Amino acid sequence: MDLQTKLSGGVTKIQQSIEQGKQKLQIAQEINKCRNIMEETAGKRAEELIKLGEAVYRKIRLGEIQDPHLLSLSEVLVELDKVLYQTKEKMEKLLESQEKGKVCMHCKQPLSPGDRFCGACGQPVAQEEEESDQYAACPRCEQFIPYPADFCTCCGIKLS
Ligand SMILES: [Zn+2]
Ligand SMILES: [Zn+2]
Numbered sequence: 001m002d003l004q005t006k007l008s009g010g011v012t013k014i015q016q017s018i019e020q021g022k023q024k025l026q027i028a029q030e031i032n033k034c035r036n037i038m039e040e041t042a043g044k045r046a047e048e049l050i051k052l053g054e055a056v057y058r059k060i061r062l063g064e065i066q067d068p069h070l071l072s073l074s075e076v077l078v079e080l081d082k083v084l085y086q087t088k089e090k091m092e093k094l095l096e097s098q099e100k101g102k103v104c105m106h107c108k109q110p111l112s113p114g115d116r117f118c119g120a121c122g123q124p125v126a127q128e129e130e131e132s133d134q135y136a137a138c139p140r141c142e143q144f145i146p147y148p149a150d151f152c153t154c155c156g157i158k159l160s
Pocket of ligand 2: 153
């Protein structure tokens with residue numbers, strides 16, 4: 001093999017490996033594209049499923065769906081709704097007491113939530129009036145909710 005042949009052989013090899021490198025890069029880019037499309041589509045699909053689920057769940061709450069399998073699937077949501085409802089109530093109370101920290105009506109010293117007597121002057125703390133006695137237990141989730149109402153404010157079932 002003369003030098004010329006050796007050289008041109010080397011060039012060809014370099015060109016081949018550049019070509020291979022390009023191909024590998026292209027394949028990697030295609031794989032990435034596929035991955036992105038799959039992720040994006042799966043995300044959209046999940047969103048659509050949520051919409052479908054919300055629509056079905058609405059019909060369940062209205063009593064328009066009697067399918068036992070769907071009903072039993074929806075039962076899990078009652079417990080989750082209750083946790084959300086009760087936590088929201090608690091948080092609202094906490095936010096309220098954070099905002100307008102109660103003070104003793106006699107000496108104006110700050111009170112802690114639940115104090116029955118003022119720690120500064122010893123006077124009894126006026127108990128807040130019951131917000132309302134218009135409460136009733138929801139027949140489905142058993143949460144105490146403002147009543148009368150058309151729908152349970154906790155689990156969303158239609159109240160007749
Ligand atoms: Zn006081
Ligand atoms: Zn309810």
